Amino acid sequence: MSSRWIRPGTAAILCVFCFLRLPQLFSTCVAFSLVADMGIWRGAIGSWSMSFWCVCFAMTLIISTVELYRRRSYFPFFWHNISVTFACYAALICLSASIIYSITHVQFLPHGPYRDRAIAATAFSCIASVLYVIEVTVIWAMYDLEETFFYVHTTRALLKVLETFVAVVMFALLCNFTLYLQEPALEWCVAVYSICFILAAVVLLLGLAEWEYMPPRPFSIFQLVLSLLSVLLYVSALVLWPLYQFSEELGGQPQRPSDGDCRDELTYDMCFWDQCLAVAVLTAINLLVYVADLGYWARQVSVGTENVSSAPNSVQSHPVTSQSEDIL
Known part of the structure; x- marks a missing residue:
């Protein structure tokens, strides 16, 4: 133990x-x-x-x-x-x-x-x-x-928790399939949310299993690439989702309707327009979290490069110390 x-x-x-x-x-x-x-x-x-x-x-x-x-x-x-x-x-x-x-x-x-x-x-x-x-x-x-060092007490772990949590809330809102079916651009947005969620969840699980004690530099580069990929995917979703949901030229609905489930009174289901707006807002929030994650790993790769050039054996000889410096 x-x-x-x-x-x-x-x-x-x-x-x-x-x-x-x-x-x-x-x-x-x-x-x-x-x-x-x-x-x-x-x-x-x-x-x-x-x-x-x-x-x-x-x-x-x-x-x-x-x-x-x-x-x-x-x-x-x-x-x-x-x-x-x-x-x-x-x-x-x-x-x-x-x-x-x-x-x-x-x-x-x-x-x-x-x-x-x-x-x-x-x-x-x-x-x-x-x-x-x-x-x-x-x-x-x-x-x-x-x-004592533990993974969830680090900046990168908290960012992954936020990324996966926001994605789960979006999935709950997207249970209404009529919001995006029959429209390839909106289906692409849902695919983006799913891909990024899976990547973040896998990284979080690997961190919980202490997989981060692999050599620091390859791990940082791997995380940087994943963060950059997630940011690019979310940028596309942030553009396409509001465009196809709220642009009248593309079949969207720019204003909140006042009939059906969108009446300002008690209804069984949540207003579909409110769901679309909530997903758009959560997409922007998660993009900001991924940008912060990208900045974090860009800094880690930069610092790691300086450490390797000045003291090539320091990281390998003190892996626990290197990781403990990341504690909040």
């Missing part, structure tokens, strides 16, 4: 479980239970939010069970990397579900018990996101005290 692995005692694990994991389980369980009991008033957004809360509940339960029964060594990946990565995703998921559900659905519900249920579910979702943020902060503090 690696000497860099923190081995919290049973008391510490029980403390984390009682003060963080149990409230997380309770909050996510109450959130999706309240929405699940709303019947036809749940709506598509409610079902989408409920599925996210269910995922957070299930993953928190699995991680808690593994830690309580001391089965972490059964997993091929670095366990604490997995747990803190999930906590980062869960915090973003619960926060996004709270915002989207309240803006697109809760405010249109009529006053009564169903609206109260939806407001309570949103509140518990916000509480869950705060608890997951606290967990991430506590784990990072533990590693800082131990002066």
